[in-house]
Amino acid sequence: MRRPALLALPAVLPGCTGIQSVLRDDGAESARIGELFGIFLVVTLLFYAAVLAFLVAAWWRRRPREDSPDPKAPERDRPLSRALLVWTGAVVLALAGLTLASYLTDRASARDVPRGERMLTIEIVANQWWWDIRYRFPDSSRDVRTANELHLPAGVPAMIQLKSNDVIHSFWVPNLAGKQDLIPGRISDIALVPRRIGVFRGQCAEYCGIQHAHMALDVTVESEADFRRWLALQRRPAPAPATPLQQAGHDYVTTRECSVCHAIAGTPASGQVGPDLTHLRSRRSIAAGTYPMTRGHLYAWIADPQSAKPGSNMPVVGLDAAELHAIVAYLETLK
Ligand code: CUA
Numbered sequence: 001m002r003r004p005a006l007l008a009l010p011a012v013l014p015g016c017t018g019i020q021s022v023l024r025d026d027g028a029e030s031a032r033i034g035e036l037f038g039i040f041l042v043v044t045l046l047f048y049a050a051v052l053a054f055l056v057a058a059w060w061r062r063r064p065r066e067d068s069p070d071p072k073a074p075e076r077d078r079p080l081s082r083a084l085l086v087w088t089g090a091v092v093l094a095l096a097g098l099t100l101a102s103y104l105t106d107r108a109s110a111r112d113v114p115r116g117e118r119m120l121t122i123e124i125v126a127n128q129w130w131w132d133i134r135y136r137f138p139d140s141s142r143d144v145r146t147a148n149e150l151h152l153p154a155g156v157p158a159m160i161q162l163k164s165n166d167v168i169h170s171f172w173v174p175n176l177a178g179k180q181d182l183i184p185g186r187i188s189d190i191a192l193v194p195r196r197i198g199v200f201r202g203q204c205a206e207y208c209g210i211q212h213a214h215m216a217l218d219v220t221v222e223s224e225a226d227f228r229r230w231l232a233l234q235r236r237p238a239p240a241p242a243t244p245l246q247q248a249g250h251d252y253v254t255t256r257e258c259s260v261c262h263a264i265a266g267t268p269a270s271g272q273v274g275p276d277l278t279h280l281r282s283r284r285s286i287a288a289g290t291y292p293m294t295r296g297h298l299y300a301w302i303a304d305p306q307s308a309k310p311g312s313n314m315p316v317v318g319l320d321a322a323e324l325h326a327i328v329a330y331l332e333t334l335k
Contacts, residue, residue, distance in 0.1 A: 020174055020201040026221070027176030028112040028193035036105040043094050050087070113157045113191040120158040122150070126169035126182040126204070129211040129312060130275055130288040135231065144234045145263075147275030148288045149218045150202070152194050153227035162188045170206035173219050179205045194221040201289070210311045216289025237266025238278050238334055248322075249330025253277075257317050258327075264334065274313070280334045287312070298328050 025031035061080070113119075125132040135144040150173075152158055162171055164182040171190060172179040175198075180190040202217030222230070241247040253259065254269040261274035269277070283293055290309050291297035303324055305314035319327065 019199055020203060022174040024175045026194060026196040026198060026200065027173075028195060029109045029177035029191075030175060031195065032105050032109045032112070033178055036101060039101050040098060043098060047091070047094065050090075054083075054087075112193055113159075115157070115159075118156050120152070120156060121161070122158055123161045123163070124150075124171060124182070126162070126164045126166075126171070126208075126215075128166050128209050129204070129215040129309070131215070131217050132165075132275065135234075142235065144231055145276045146234060146279065146283070148216070148285065149220070149283045151220045151222065151227055151230050152192065153224040154194050154197050154221050156224060156227075157191055157193045160190050160192060162190065167208050168206050169204045169208045169215070171202065171217075172205035173200055173202035173217065175200040176219070176221075181206060197221050197223065199284070203289075211309050214288055214290045214309050214312075216285070218284040218289065220284075233282065234279055236279075238264045241330055241333065243329070245326050245329045246333055247330075249326035249328070252323055252327055253330055257315075261313070277331070277334060281332055282335050287314070295328060295332060298331055299324065302327060302331075 022030070022037075023034070025034045057080075121136040123134045123136055125134075131148050133146045133148075133150060135146075137143055160171070162180055162182040163186075164184045166184065168184070169182045170179045171182060173192070176192050176194055177190060180188055182188065198221055200219040200221065202219050204212055204215035204217075206212075208215065220230075241250040250267065253262075254264060254267040259267075259269035259271055261271040262277045263270045263272060264276075265278040281293065285291060285293055286297055286301050287305070287309055291301055301308055301314075302317075303319065304316055305312060306316050
């Protein structure tokens with residue numbers, strides 16, 4: 001890194017307190033991790049200062065050259081050996097203390113998640129390179145499927161089961177909690193208890209192929225009432241097309257290439273290998289955080305997904321202008 005860039009670092013760091021930040025305590029677990037980070041920071045800073053002090057002392061008391069031995073040297077070195085003994089003891093104590101602090105933090109975060117009726121069950125399946133999300137309910141007809149976007153009610157614990165369809169990914173919403181890997185053939189889990197309303201950004205935190213960086217997750221923490229409203233909206237089937245253009249788009253999307261991979265509830269499109277599009281337009285972004293959700297970006301993404309996200313499974317279909325207009329007009333109704 002160039003020196004001017006390094007000097008600018010302190011000015012950039014406050015930017016880390018935003019929607020994707022390990023320094024925030026918007027969730028119960030991230031608050032605990034923040035406390036632990038503070039303890040580690042203080043202890044390691046103290047030791048760093050002590051090492052520097054020893055360095056300066058060693059330089060100050062450097063031995064005289066061999067041809068003129070100092071007769072007082074053994075006497076003078078005695079306090080230093082005592083200091084080294086104290087130092088070793090301090091290192092052992094500090095390491096034991098940090099280990100204990102980590103253990104206690106882990107136990108405390110486990111206690112932060114009250115299990116009970118209110119707990120939400122969410123299943124997230126990672127794919128190269130998007131998140132397939134299902135809200136599970138005892139009555140499976142009430143399940144909700146969405147993609148790349150998580151809505152959570154503030155103060156309500158959510159147990160998230162994590163699976164992977166291909167390679168190892170890592171679920172990470174730094175504002176709320178630490179990381180948890182998604183491993184093919186296994187089910188792992190992470191419990192989130194969001195404390196604050198807001199919009200956060202999650203990011204896959206394990207390199208999983210060339211589009212690893214384009215595997216983001218929008219997380220909206222809202223009031224319980226807003227969350228219930230969102231759930232009710234997501235349970236609705238897609239609205240029927242209202243104009244001839246939307247109808248043409250509907251007919252293309254639900255019967256041609258798109259429907260092989262994508263599902264839209266209430267239409268013949270029932271593909272399961274790609275993101276569910278039933279409420280696509282209600283989401284904040286396209287293609288797992290690659291583009292913001294706007295009409296222009298819908299055009300760009302559908303016309304040429306391979307230039308936005310090379311290597312993704314969304315192919316270039318080769319649509320003519322009329323088909324593209326119709327498809328975007330229809331997708332815009334999927335609110
Ligand atoms: Cu998925 Cu990195």
